[in-house]
Amino acid sequence: MKLIVAILSLVWTPLAVAQDSVPPAPYAYRQLDDPALEAKAHDLMVTLRCLKCQSQSIADSDAPMAGDMRSQVRQRIAAGEEPEAIRAWLVERYGDYVSYSPRVTAMTWPLFAIPLVLLLVAALLLRKRFGRNVSE
Incomplete structure (x- = not known):
């Protein structure tokens, strides 16, 4: 039994460490330079649910997945995409649950x-x- 536990810990430990060592997305914790674009991004982010936390918006969550979603929102806003198009893309990707305003x-x-x-x-x-x- 101890051998099985030792083997499993050798297999699972590197996987857990590898997930924590991935650097955050570029705009996960950095705001856009243009305050108007950042305001649009923030207004959208507070209406999107963190899929890991489930009780926080992606604007409030510190989960890595929420950081990735914040980065995606900011990159798409910076590229000129409309907030509703970004919401539609996230709903298509993650399902209706991601949005606090269901369709x-x-x-x-x-x-x-x-x-x-x-x-x-x-x-x-x-x-x-x-x-x-x-x-x-």
């Missing part, structure tokens, strides 16, 4: 419709329940 699609419309239907049913039940007592 209504054929797959997601029930998520928006079901709460409204439940509120309507609750209102009808309350009206029926309390409406009967008032008229009697």
